[in-house]
Amino acid sequence: MIQDILKHQIAAAIKHLYQIDLLDHQIVIENTKPEFEGDFTYVVFSILKQSKKSPEQTAQEIGEYLKTNFSQLADFNVIKGFLNISLSNQFWFEFLNNTYTNKDYGFVFTHSGQKILVEYSSPNTNKPLHLGHIRNNLLGYSVAQILKANGHQVNTCNLVNDRGIHICKSMYAWMQFGNGETPESSGLKGDHLVGKYYVAFDKQYKQEISELVANGMPSEEAEKKAPAIIAAQQLLLRWEANDKETVDIWKLMNSWVYDGFAVTYKKLGVQFDKYYYESNTYILGKDIVQQGLAAETFFKKEDGSVWIDLTNDGLDQKLLLRGDGTSVYITQDIGTAELKYKDFDCERSVYVVGNEQDYHFKVLQLICKHMHKPYADGIYHLSYGMVELPHGRMKSREGTVVDADDLIDEMITTATATTVELGKANGIPEGELNHLYETIGMGALKYYLLKVDPKKKMMFNPEESIDFQGNTGPFIQYTHARIKSILRNTGEIDFTQFDFNQTNLSKTERALLFTIYQYPQAIFDAGKDMSPGVICNYAYDLAKAFNHFYHECSVLKEENLEQRNFRIQLVNLTAHIIKSSFGLLGIEVPEKM
């Protein structure tokens, strides 16, 4: 990239002028702020001590050196300690000439040599997916795409939490009140049907507790002695004992849930290379804990429970296996980590999991380190913030959950209404409309959730619908559609006949080109931070730069043929990058809207 050459030249200038040895990467080049003239800026304050001259003079001297030694430099200006450098038009034309045919512009194809496994989604099978899961799924999918674009070899997996007391609760309630109800008989989506019984369990359980408390039992005791919870626990025991009837019901109800999830995943556009099931991995986890015990990495307490002492790591003692030999959460994660490494041989294993589990993953990584597992250092918890509602976080038991399927449907309904209202549906064939509504609705939802820095918690207000204007998915999709509309009307052009060197380069054209030039950097930054938000911000900047251009420059009406062709290529490349960047986010872009 030109910045690297520029850094090298600046280092040479400093060496020549002040006899200071700096490595290229110690030179920091920034993009010039829009209110100033120039493309890139070098800030000289850090070398003043050695240059022993004023900021202005130092910057001026470096600028003059560059002007004679750096051919791509057209001009420079100095404001205080800021050296603003303008590149030549020639440079920008060459850049466009070399780029507009590159279908993979911005993507890295030289393999980084790094294999990465991204685990995401990882639902429980006792209830349908909600808004928090949507954030997780979109993040996981997008991060995988971004890492691929950075040249890594990426696989994805989904670890399904398909066993445990929560599933038994749904099972118990279904056995009690279900009368053999199925998704077919009820017309309910499988995961919603099972979720219905999970709620029914909770209602029954609470009622039993209040009855026991009314009869004088302390509430803590009542929570343990309510018949419903005892029944669920017995179901779990029977499941672990491989009781056929119990396992059959478990399989049946889980299959309903999987059918339901498959529908939601399809709507979200996410997929996985491999599924793991905790019902398969927890046994392996127990084995590994036994190995660690034998190696004295872990220790056993009097009641037979197994622990690891992490006090030297600043944490405390952590339970790995209960006294009765049953596993805890981390037991199965130890097993899964091992399995994933064996299956994918990956240097890095990314876990897309909420930040409420920060402590858990810190512990998991430490355990693996203490066991000298080769994959320990590669464990990376992509810890994302919760989605909060105006009244606090979502609680399924309090009915404050925003259901994934409902929200998706609502988005598509809104997209339909808005499109019709704006009269945009008219020119579009009937058969394409539904897909368009889906594209816009999902575009709005996905962009809304992805534009926020993953690490931060975010607010969602169900009372306010997600916008379609401004910094939104549909705005950027619209920009794409507008460009495509231009490109449909250009007629046949043989671009090989033109070079653009004679063309004028206006300020807005230059600004658009400059933004286009930043795309590879955006992909790199997004990969480094595993943040789709970086791509969102970039795509928005690009769309804004285009719209600004669109209002100032005409493409089709431009009379100068070279100028016209230059603009066609400029705009064509812009559309391509919008599509490409949205691809990294898992968002489609329409040809018309």
Next chain:
RNA sequence: GGUCUCUUAGCUCAGCUGGAUAGAGCAACGGUUUUCUAAACCGUAGGUCGAAGGUUCGAGUCCUUCAGGGACCA
């Protein structure tokens, strides 16, 4: 009791490893369509970057303390 984390405009969010006058969108107000799609564009207004210290040429960004929110471990 301990650990982690967050606090930027009325609202939702940007702000890269410290750099120029802290930026967008929404909401509010005003303007732009005989010209490639007005889901657009332009403008006005809106800020003690939670508070106080410190580090330095320079702090929203780094350090300390405090307040408030959130999460987790026992």
